[in-house]
Amino acid sequence: MLIDGFIIYQKYKKGFHKIKFHKTFTFYPNSSCIFSTYLKQKPMIRFLLVIAVALTVSCNSAQNATSKTKMTPVDYANTITAENLKTHLYTFAGDEMEGRGTGENGNNKAAEYLRNMYMDGGIAAPIEENNYYQNIPSEYFNDATKGKPSQNVVAFIKGSEKPEEIIVISAHYDHLGTRDGKIYNGADDDGSGTISILEVAKAFQKAANEGNGPKRSILILHVTGEELGLYGSKYYTENPLFPLRNTIVNLNVDMIGRIGSEKKGNDNYIYLIGSDKLSQGLHDLSENVNKKYTNLELDYKYNDDDDPNRFYYRSDHYNFAKNDIPVIFYFNGTHADYHKETDTPEKIEYELMAKRAQLIFLTAWEIANQEERITADKL
Numbered sequence: 001m002l003i004d005g006f007i008i009y010q011k012y013k014k015g016f017h018k019i020k021f022h023k024t025f026t027f028y029p030n031s032s033c034i035f036s037t038y039l040k041q042k043p044m045i046r047f048l049l050v051i052a053v054a055l056t057v058s059c060n061s062a063q064n065a066t067s068k069t070k071m072t073p074v075d076y077a078n079t080i081t082a083e084n085l086k087t088h089l090y091t092f093a094g095d096e097m098e099g100r101g102t103g104e105n106g107n108n109k110a111a112e113y114l115r116n117m118y119m120d121g122g123i124a125a126p127i128e129e130n131n132y133y134q135n136i137p138s139e140y141f142n143d144a145t146k147g148k149p150s151q152n153v154v155a156f157i158k159g160s161e162k163p164e165e166i167i168v169i170s171a172h173y174d175h176l177g178t179r180d181g182k183i184y185n186g187a188d189d190d191g192s193g194t195i196s197i198l199e200v201a202k203a204f205q206k207a208a209n210e211g212n213g214p215k216r217s218i219l220i221l222h223v224t225g226e227e228l229g230l231y232g233s234k235y236y237t238e239n240p241l242f243p244l245r246n247t248i249v250n251l252n253v254d255m256i257g258r259i260g261s262e263k264k265g266n267d268n269y270i271y272l273i274g275s276d277k278l279s280q281g282l283h284d285l286s287e288n289v290n291k292k293y294t295n296l297e298l299d300y301k302y303n304d305d306d307d308p309n310r311f312y313y314r315s316d317h318y319n320f321a322k323n324d325i326p327v328i329f330y331f332n333g334t335h336a337d338y339h340k341e342t343d344t345p346e347k348i349e350y351e352l353m354a355k356r357a358q359l360i361f362l363t364a365w366e367i368a369n370q371e372e373r374i375t376a377d378k379l
Protein backbone atom coordinates (compact mmCIF):
# COMPACT_ATOMS: atom_id res chain seq x y z
CA MET A 1 0.00 0.00 0.00
CA LEU A 2 2.83 2.40 0.73
CA ILE A 3 4.42 1.92 -2.67
CA ASP A 4 0.99 2.33 -4.35
CA GLY A 5 0.25 5.39 -2.26
CA PHE A 6 3.54 6.92 -3.31
CA ILE A 7 2.89 6.23 -7.01
CA ILE A 8 -0.57 7.80 -6.77
CA TYR A 9 1.02 10.87 -5.22
CA GLN A 10 3.60 11.07 -8.04
CA LYS A 11 0.79 10.75 -10.61
CA TYR A 12 -1.09 13.54 -8.91
CA LYS A 13 1.99 15.74 -9.15
CA LYS A 14 2.40 14.99 -12.88
CA GLY A 15 -1.28 15.80 -13.41
CA PHE A 16 -0.76 19.12 -11.70
CA HIS A 17 1.99 20.04 -14.18
CA LYS A 18 -0.34 19.21 -17.06
CA ILE A 19 -3.04 21.51 -15.70
CA LYS A 20 -0.52 24.35 -15.42
CA PHE A 21 0.69 23.77 -18.99
CA HIS A 22 -2.87 23.76 -20.27
CA LYS A 23 -3.58 27.11 -18.63
CA THR A 24 -0.46 28.64 -20.20
CA PHE A 25 -1.49 27.30 -23.58
CA THR A 26 -5.00 28.78 -23.47
CA PHE A 27 -3.49 32.15 -22.69
CA TYR A 28 -1.70 32.32 -26.08
CA PRO A 29 -4.59 33.47 -28.35
CA ASN A 30 -5.04 36.61 -26.20
CA SER A 31 -1.33 37.46 -26.40
CA SER A 32 -1.17 37.05 -30.17
CA CYS A 33 -4.29 39.21 -30.48
CA ILE A 34 -2.58 42.01 -28.53
CA PHE A 35 0.52 41.59 -30.69
CA SER A 36 -1.38 41.92 -34.02
CA THR A 37 -3.09 45.09 -32.72
CA TYR A 38 0.37 46.42 -31.90
CA LEU A 39 1.66 45.73 -35.45
CA LYS A 40 -1.21 47.72 -36.96
CA GLN A 41 -0.05 50.96 -35.22
CA LYS A 42 2.15 53.76 -36.74
CA PRO A 43 5.87 53.76 -35.71
CA MET A 44 5.52 56.65 -33.20
CA ILE A 45 2.48 55.06 -31.56
CA ARG A 46 4.35 51.73 -31.46
CA PHE A 47 7.28 53.44 -29.73
CA LEU A 48 4.96 55.03 -27.14
CA LEU A 49 3.25 51.66 -26.56
CA VAL A 50 6.60 50.00 -25.86
CA ILE A 51 7.47 52.74 -23.33
CA ALA A 52 4.04 52.38 -21.66
CA VAL A 53 4.40 48.60 -21.38
CA ALA A 54 7.95 48.92 -19.98
CA LEU A 55 6.79 51.45 -17.37
CA THR A 56 3.85 49.25 -16.31
CA VAL A 57 6.08 46.19 -15.91
CA SER A 58 8.74 48.00 -13.85
CA CYS A 59 6.07 49.67 -11.72
CA ASN A 60 4.41 46.31 -11.01
CA SER A 61 7.65 44.61 -10.05
CA ALA A 62 8.56 47.48 -7.70
CA GLN A 63 5.13 47.16 -6.09
CA ASN A 64 5.60 43.40 -5.70
CA ALA A 65 8.93 43.90 -3.96
CA THR A 66 7.54 46.36 -1.42
CA SER A 67 4.17 44.66 -0.86
CA LYS A 68 5.77 41.29 0.03
CA THR A 69 4.44 40.82 3.56
CA LYS A 70 6.63 39.44 6.29
CA MET A 71 5.62 35.92 7.33
CA THR A 72 4.83 35.38 11.03
CA PRO A 73 5.07 32.16 13.10
CA VAL A 74 1.26 31.98 12.92
CA ASP A 75 1.39 31.92 9.11
CA TYR A 76 3.61 28.84 9.30
CA ALA A 77 1.52 27.25 12.07
CA ASN A 78 -1.54 27.67 9.85
CA THR A 79 0.02 25.38 7.24
CA ILE A 80 -0.78 22.56 9.69
CA THR A 81 -4.39 21.87 8.71
CA ALA A 82 -7.05 19.36 9.72
CA GLU A 83 -7.29 18.32 6.08
CA ASN A 84 -3.58 17.44 5.73
CA LEU A 85 -3.56 15.58 9.02
CA LYS A 86 -6.60 13.58 7.96
CA THR A 87 -5.21 12.62 4.57
CA HIS A 88 -2.00 11.25 6.10
CA LEU A 89 -3.63 9.55 9.06
CA TYR A 90 -6.12 7.59 6.96
CA THR A 91 -3.15 5.94 5.25
CA PHE A 92 -0.81 5.78 8.22
CA ALA A 93 -3.41 4.19 10.52
CA GLY A 94 -5.07 2.22 7.73
CA ASP A 95 -5.21 -1.60 7.65
CA GLU A 96 -2.31 -1.70 5.18
CA MET A 97 0.08 -0.80 8.01
CA GLU A 98 -1.07 -3.90 9.92
CA GLY A 99 -0.99 -2.14 13.30
CA ARG A 100 2.73 -1.19 12.97
CA GLY A 101 3.92 -3.80 15.51
CA THR A 102 7.64 -3.25 16.22
CA GLY A 103 9.83 -5.29 13.83
CA GLU A 104 6.84 -6.48 11.79
CA ASN A 105 6.23 -5.82 8.12
CA GLY A 106 3.69 -3.07 8.86
CA ASN A 107 6.17 -1.28 11.14
CA ASN A 108 8.71 -1.22 8.30
CA LYS A 109 6.04 0.03 5.87
CA ALA A 110 5.18 2.84 8.29
CA ALA A 111 8.88 3.82 8.56
CA GLU A 112 9.15 3.82 4.76
CA TYR A 113 6.05 6.03 4.49
CA LEU A 114 7.63 8.62 6.79
CA ARG A 115 10.99 8.47 5.02
CA ASN A 116 9.33 9.02 1.63
CA MET A 117 7.42 12.01 2.98
CA TYR A 118 10.65 13.63 4.21
CA MET A 119 12.54 12.93 1.00
CA ASP A 120 9.65 14.21 -1.09
CA GLY A 121 9.26 17.33 1.09
CA GLY A 122 12.96 18.19 0.78
CA ILE A 123 13.51 17.77 4.53
CA ALA A 124 17.04 16.60 5.30
CA ALA A 125 18.26 13.59 7.23
CA PRO A 126 20.62 14.43 10.12
CA ILE A 127 24.33 13.45 9.96
CA GLU A 128 24.34 11.59 6.65
CA GLU A 129 22.54 12.50 3.42
CA ASN A 130 19.40 10.43 2.74
CA ASN A 131 19.92 8.28 5.84
CA TYR A 132 16.64 8.70 7.71
CA TYR A 133 16.90 5.49 9.79
CA GLN A 134 18.58 4.90 13.10
CA ASN A 135 18.76 1.12 13.00
CA ILE A 136 18.20 -0.77 16.25
CA PRO A 137 19.52 -4.34 16.37
CA SER A 138 17.13 -7.16 17.27
CA GLU A 139 19.00 -8.04 20.49
CA TYR A 140 18.18 -4.61 21.92
CA PHE A 141 14.50 -5.56 22.24
CA ASN A 142 15.14 -8.48 24.64
CA ASP A 143 13.12 -10.98 22.56
CA ALA A 144 10.06 -8.70 22.63
CA THR A 145 10.22 -8.55 18.80
CA LYS A 146 10.96 -12.28 18.40
CA GLY A 147 14.42 -11.56 17.03
CA LYS A 148 13.46 -8.82 14.59
CA PRO A 149 15.30 -5.49 14.30
CA SER A 150 13.52 -2.14 13.90
CA GLN A 151 14.44 1.51 13.40
CA ASN A 152 13.80 5.03 14.59
CA VAL A 153 13.05 7.47 11.76
CA VAL A 154 14.78 10.87 11.94
CA ALA A 155 14.62 14.16 10.03
CA PHE A 156 16.42 17.45 10.58
CA ILE A 157 16.01 21.19 10.12
CA LYS A 158 19.39 22.78 10.79
CA GLY A 159 19.44 25.93 12.92
CA SER A 160 20.62 29.12 11.24
CA GLU A 161 22.46 30.65 14.23
CA LYS A 162 22.99 27.99 16.89
CA PRO A 163 22.86 24.74 14.91
CA GLU A 164 24.59 22.76 17.67
CA GLU A 165 21.66 23.33 20.07
CA ILE A 166 18.99 20.71 19.42
CA ILE A 167 15.25 20.59 20.11
CA VAL A 168 13.93 17.04 19.81
CA ILE A 169 10.28 16.66 18.77
CA SER A 170 9.26 13.04 19.21
CA ALA A 171 6.35 10.64 18.76
CA HIS A 172 6.27 6.84 18.58
CA TYR A 173 5.16 5.34 15.29
CA ASP A 174 4.86 1.71 16.42
CA HIS A 175 1.64 0.25 17.82
CA LEU A 176 0.33 -3.14 18.88
CA GLY A 177 0.35 -4.90 15.50
CA THR A 178 -2.15 -7.62 14.60
CA ARG A 179 -3.51 -9.97 17.24
CA ASP A 180 -5.92 -12.88 16.70
CA GLY A 181 -6.52 -11.59 13.18
CA LYS A 182 -7.52 -8.15 14.43
CA ILE A 183 -5.57 -5.10 13.24
CA TYR A 184 -4.82 -2.56 15.96
CA ASN A 185 -4.73 0.61 13.83
CA GLY A 186 -3.59 2.98 16.60
CA ALA A 187 -4.97 6.10 14.94
CA ASP A 188 -4.79 8.09 18.16
CA ASP A 189 -2.00 5.96 19.73
CA ASP A 190 0.18 7.25 18.21
CA GLY A 191 -0.76 7.89 14.61
CA SER A 192 -1.95 11.30 15.81
CA GLY A 193 1.46 12.24 17.27
CA THR A 194 3.34 10.80 14.30
CA ILE A 195 1.44 12.75 11.67
CA SER A 196 1.42 15.90 13.80
CA ILE A 197 5.22 16.00 14.03
CA LEU A 198 5.50 15.27 10.30
CA GLU A 199 3.38 18.38 9.66
CA VAL A 200 5.39 20.37 12.25
CA ALA A 201 8.56 19.41 10.33
CA LYS A 202 7.00 20.56 7.04
CA ALA A 203 6.04 23.93 8.58
CA PHE A 204 9.62 24.48 9.84
CA GLN A 205 11.03 23.47 6.45
CA LYS A 206 8.75 25.93 4.66
CA ALA A 207 10.00 28.67 7.00
CA ALA A 208 13.62 27.65 6.35
CA ASN A 209 13.06 27.66 2.57
CA GLU A 210 11.77 31.23 2.83
CA GLY A 211 14.75 32.44 4.88
CA ASN A 212 12.85 32.30 8.20
CA GLY A 213 14.27 29.02 9.51
CA PRO A 214 14.73 28.31 13.24
CA LYS A 215 17.89 29.67 14.90
CA ARG A 216 18.42 26.42 16.80
CA SER A 217 18.13 22.98 15.16
CA ILE A 218 15.01 20.80 15.14
CA LEU A 219 15.41 17.02 15.24
CA ILE A 220 12.22 15.14 14.37
CA LEU A 221 12.39 11.73 16.06
CA HIS A 222 9.87 9.00 15.24
CA VAL A 223 10.64 6.28 17.77
CA THR A 224 9.82 2.59 17.54
CA GLY A 225 9.24 0.01 20.28
CA GLU A 226 7.32 2.34 22.60
CA GLU A 227 4.46 -0.06 23.25
CA LEU A 228 6.97 -2.80 24.18
CA GLY A 229 8.68 -0.59 26.77
CA LEU A 230 9.96 2.76 25.44
CA TYR A 231 12.76 0.98 23.55
CA GLY A 232 13.26 3.44 20.67
CA SER A 233 13.65 6.53 22.86
CA LYS A 234 15.89 4.59 25.26
CA TYR A 235 18.06 3.56 22.33
CA TYR A 236 18.22 7.14 21.06
CA THR A 237 19.29 8.59 24.42
CA GLU A 238 21.95 5.85 24.75
CA ASN A 239 23.12 6.43 21.17
CA PRO A 240 22.27 10.09 20.51
CA LEU A 241 22.92 11.56 17.06
CA PHE A 242 23.84 14.87 18.73
CA PRO A 243 25.38 15.26 22.22
CA LEU A 244 22.75 15.19 24.99
CA ARG A 245 24.45 18.13 26.73
CA ASN A 246 23.34 20.27 23.78
CA THR A 247 19.90 18.68 23.53
CA ILE A 248 17.97 21.43 25.21
CA VAL A 249 14.35 20.24 25.20
CA ASN A 250 12.21 17.24 24.21
CA LEU A 251 8.60 17.87 23.16
CA ASN A 252 6.91 14.45 23.06
CA VAL A 253 3.53 13.90 21.44
CA ASP A 254 1.59 10.75 22.28
CA MET A 255 -2.19 10.70 21.61
CA ILE A 256 -3.49 14.15 20.65
CA GLY A 257 -6.30 13.25 18.22
CA ARG A 258 -9.24 12.50 20.52
CA ILE A 259 -11.33 13.87 23.37
CA GLY A 260 -10.62 11.73 26.45
CA SER A 261 -13.47 10.15 28.43
CA GLU A 262 -13.04 12.67 31.28
CA LYS A 263 -13.41 15.61 28.88
CA LYS A 264 -16.54 14.75 26.91
CA GLY A 265 -17.83 17.77 24.99
CA ASN A 266 -14.64 19.80 25.56
CA ASP A 267 -13.04 20.51 22.20
CA ASN A 268 -10.45 22.99 23.40
CA TYR A 269 -8.07 21.36 25.89
CA ILE A 270 -4.87 19.35 26.15
CA TYR A 271 -3.09 17.69 29.07
CA LEU A 272 0.49 18.85 29.63
CA ILE A 273 2.79 16.68 31.68
CA GLY A 274 6.33 17.39 32.86
CA SER A 275 6.68 21.00 31.69
CA ASP A 276 7.65 22.38 35.13
CA LYS A 277 9.50 19.36 36.51
CA LEU A 278 13.00 20.37 35.37
CA SER A 279 12.61 23.88 33.97
CA GLN A 280 10.52 26.82 35.11
CA GLY A 281 11.72 28.64 31.97
CA LEU A 282 10.18 25.98 29.73
CA HIS A 283 6.91 25.94 31.66
CA ASP A 284 6.57 29.74 31.49
CA LEU A 285 7.42 29.81 27.78
CA SER A 286 4.83 27.12 27.07
CA GLU A 287 2.14 29.03 29.00
CA ASN A 288 2.98 32.31 27.27
CA VAL A 289 2.94 30.81 23.77
CA ASN A 290 -0.47 29.29 24.41
CA LYS A 291 -1.86 32.57 25.80
CA LYS A 292 -0.50 34.53 22.86
CA TYR A 293 -1.57 32.20 20.04
CA THR A 294 -3.69 29.11 20.63
CA ASN A 295 -5.71 29.61 23.83
CA LEU A 296 -6.24 25.94 24.52
CA GLU A 297 -7.16 24.98 28.07
CA LEU A 298 -3.89 23.53 29.42
CA ASP A 299 -4.78 20.87 31.99
CA TYR A 300 -2.05 19.81 34.46
CA LYS A 301 -4.07 17.16 36.28
CA TYR A 302 -1.74 14.33 35.23
CA ASN A 303 1.36 16.37 36.04
CA ASP A 304 0.70 15.76 39.73
CA ASP A 305 3.41 13.50 41.20
CA ASP A 306 0.71 11.67 43.18
CA ASP A 307 -1.49 10.89 40.18
CA PRO A 308 -1.96 7.10 40.18
CA ASN A 309 -1.75 6.89 36.35
CA ARG A 310 1.92 7.88 36.46
CA PHE A 311 1.77 9.07 32.83
CA TYR A 312 5.04 10.99 33.33
CA TYR A 313 6.83 7.65 33.29
CA ARG A 314 4.78 6.10 30.50
CA SER A 315 5.93 7.67 27.25
CA ASP A 316 9.17 8.47 25.45
CA HIS A 317 9.90 11.88 26.99
CA TYR A 318 10.82 10.04 30.19
CA ASN A 319 14.08 8.78 28.67
CA PHE A 320 15.04 12.42 28.02
CA ALA A 321 13.91 13.63 31.46
CA LYS A 322 16.02 10.85 33.02
CA ASN A 323 19.00 12.56 31.37
CA ASP A 324 18.06 15.95 32.90
CA ILE A 325 16.66 17.29 29.62
CA PRO A 326 13.50 19.41 30.14
CA VAL A 327 10.42 17.88 28.50
CA ILE A 328 6.77 18.50 27.74
CA PHE A 329 4.46 15.55 27.11
CA TYR A 330 1.30 16.43 25.09
CA PHE A 331 -1.62 14.07 25.68
CA ASN A 332 -5.43 13.92 25.31
CA GLY A 333 -6.10 11.35 28.06
CA THR A 334 -7.42 7.83 27.55
CA HIS A 335 -10.78 6.76 26.09
CA ALA A 336 -12.83 3.63 25.45
CA ASP A 337 -10.81 2.79 22.31
CA TYR A 338 -7.42 3.05 24.01
CA HIS A 339 -5.34 -0.05 23.10
CA LYS A 340 -8.29 -1.61 21.28
CA GLU A 341 -8.75 -2.47 17.61
CA THR A 342 -11.38 0.31 17.55
CA ASP A 343 -8.78 3.14 17.71
CA THR A 344 -9.46 4.10 14.08
CA PRO A 345 -8.98 7.25 11.94
CA GLU A 346 -12.66 8.19 11.54
CA LYS A 347 -12.91 8.77 15.30
CA ILE A 348 -10.22 11.46 15.31
CA GLU A 349 -11.17 15.11 15.97
CA TYR A 350 -9.08 16.64 13.19
CA GLU A 351 -9.76 20.32 13.92
CA LEU A 352 -8.75 19.90 17.56
CA MET A 353 -5.73 17.81 16.57
CA ALA A 354 -4.60 20.61 14.20
CA LYS A 355 -4.93 23.20 16.97
CA ARG A 356 -2.86 21.05 19.35
CA ALA A 357 -0.21 20.43 16.67
CA GLN A 358 -0.06 24.20 16.05
CA LEU A 359 0.57 24.80 19.77
CA ILE A 360 3.46 22.30 19.63
CA PHE A 361 4.88 23.98 16.53
CA LEU A 362 4.65 27.47 18.06
CA THR A 363 6.20 26.29 21.35
CA ALA A 364 9.12 24.73 19.44
CA TRP A 365 9.40 27.92 17.36
CA GLU A 366 9.78 30.03 20.50
CA ILE A 367 12.31 27.63 22.10
CA ALA A 368 14.31 27.63 18.86
CA ASN A 369 14.28 31.39 18.31
CA GLN A 370 14.26 33.10 21.70
CA GLU A 371 17.49 34.72 22.83
CA GLU A 372 18.14 32.65 25.99
CA ARG A 373 18.59 28.93 25.88
CA ILE A 374 16.13 26.88 27.96
CA THR A 375 17.96 25.17 30.83
CA ALA A 376 17.08 22.66 33.55
CA ASP A 377 16.87 25.55 36.01
CA LYS A 378 15.16 23.49 38.72
CA LEU A 379 18.00 20.98 39.16
Ligand SMILES: [Zn+2]
Pocket: 189, 227, 339
Ligand atom coordinates in the same frame (compact mmCIF):
# COMPACT_ATOMS: atom_id res chain seq x y z
ZN1 LIG B 1 -0.04 2.94 23.51
